[in-house]
Amino acid sequence: MMMSKICKVSYSGKVLVGNKELSCAVLEDGTRILTNTAIFHAFDRPRKGKPSEEYRPKNVPAFLSANNLIPYIKKEFEDEDFSVEYERSGRIFTGYKAEILPCICNIYLSARDDDILTENQKPLAITADILMRSFAKVGIIALIDEATGYQFERDARALQELFSQYIAEEFLPWVKTFPDDFYIQMFRLRGWDYKGRFKTPYAGQLTNFLVYNRLPEGILEELKRLNPILNKNGYRKYKLFQGLTEKTGYKHLVQQISTSTTMMRGFDTWEEFEPVFRKAFNISDDEKI
Numbered sequence: 001m002m003m004s005k006i007c008k009v010s011y012s013g014k015v016l017v018g019n020k021e022l023s024c025a026v027l028e029d030g031t032r033i034l035t036n037t038a039i040f041h042a043f044d045r046p047r048k049g050k051p052s053e054e055y056r057p058k059n060v061p062a063f064l065s066a067n068n069l070i071p072y073i074k075k076e077f078e079d080e081d082f083s084v085e086y087e088r089s090g091r092i093f094t095g096y097k098a099e100i101l102p103c104i105c106n107i108y109l110s111a112r113d114d115d116i117l118t119e120n121q122k123p124l125a126i127t128a129d130i131l132m133r134s135f136a137k138v139g140i141i142a143l144i145d146e147a148t149g150y151q152f153e154r155d156a157r158a159l160q161e162l163f164s165q166y167i168a169e170e171f172l173p174w175v176k177t178f179p180d181d182f183y184i185q186m187f188r189l190r191g192w193d194y195k196g197r198f199k200t201p202y203a204g205q206l207t208n209f210l211v212y213n214r215l216p217e218g219i220l221e222e223l224k225r226l227n228p229i230l231n232k233n234g235y236r237k238y239k240l241f242q243g244l245t246e247k248t249g250y251k252h253l254v255q256q257i258s259t260s261t262t263m264m265r266g267f268d269t270w271e272e273f274e275p276v277f278r279k280a281f282n283i284s285d286d287e288k289i
Contacts, residue, residue: 005237011148017042017101018127018134024098025086026130026150030161032141033084033095036061042101043127060115064104068118070088072110076103080251098140106130109262129266132259133280143280166219166249167226171242177250178207182257185264188211189273200236209289210260212240214281215252 007027015024022038040046045063082100086093105128111117112125144150180196186206187194188264212220223243227236244250263280267273279281 005029006085006087006092009086011150013144013147013149014018015140015143015147017140017143018130020131024144024147025088025095026088026144026148027084031084032098032144032150033086034097034098034101034144035093039096039100039104042131043104043124045124057284061104064107066118066121068116068121069107069111072107076107077109087285098144101131101140102255104128106255106258106262110258113262113265132263133276139281162216163218163222166216166245166252167222168245168249171227171238172244172246172250174239176240177239177241177254178257179261182261183263185261189264189267189270191269205289209287210277211253211256214256214260215249215286 007029009025010028013023020042022042024038025036027033039061040063043063046247060077064073075261082097084095084097086095108125108128109132110122117125176285183203184194186203192200208220223240227238227240227243229236241253244253263277264273267276
């Protein structure tokens with residue numbers, strides 16, 4: 001059995017997320033990581049913890065191993081292993097793929113929504129809220145690229161590699177992907193009456209703004225190109241999400257739907273919500289809905 005290669009650090013720096021400065025790096029294979037210390041620092045947690053006897057995944061920071069969080073941990077992490085071994089200055093360290101940070105935030109925010117957090121955990125949900133407003137899954141990648149200087153090394157080949165990760169060679173079978181609550185919250189903020197599947201066409205534009213445009217740049221355009229409109233009513237043979245890869249693209253989409261829904265719950269009107277959403281995802285005013 002071959003052991004996976006331990007990659008060296010190619011670029012390193014510190015990324016400012018909320019009011020926290022977190023150590024980060026880009027490995028030689030392009031993986032963006034946060035150091036082990038950075039993950040604990042993000043939530044002001046000591047580097048220790050007693051894992052749950054019932055569920056102790058290897059890829060979960062120790063401070064997450066609380067029994068009441070187990071269902072949320074399983075949902076966010078599933079079979080994904082975010083832990084990464086890497087080499088720096090001849091020494092081997094363990095860090096985490098940068099995408100773990102939004103996942104941890106979602107765990108605390110979802111648990112808070114369900115009102116099951118302990119008093120000691122409630123401050124962590126506040127921290128998660130602050131962090132989530134500072135980045136998204138794509139946002140943390142972009143922040144690390146800027147902090148390390150790696151953004152200047154990305155090229156057309158990197159774009160093709162990104163497409164291969166996100167765009168499926170064959171369309172996925174249809175499964176219900178956007179939960180009713182996503183549209184219930186959207187319609188509530190807009191002051192519209194929600195009538196199930198009968199949605200205003202403008203809801204599609206808002207869906208692109210909240211979800212599809214938050215995927216890596218170019219993905220939505222490629223999905224549309226591969227699945228063109230077939231008639232004047234805007235009909236496509238497949239839903240756009242059916243063109244995503246199951247492991248990366250679809251999983252990212254579902255994560256973004258969950259994040260957007262969670263954020264929408266915290267506001268009373270679209271006018272209150274949109275500026276905060278734009279700031280959290282670093283969306284330019286030039287991007288119109």
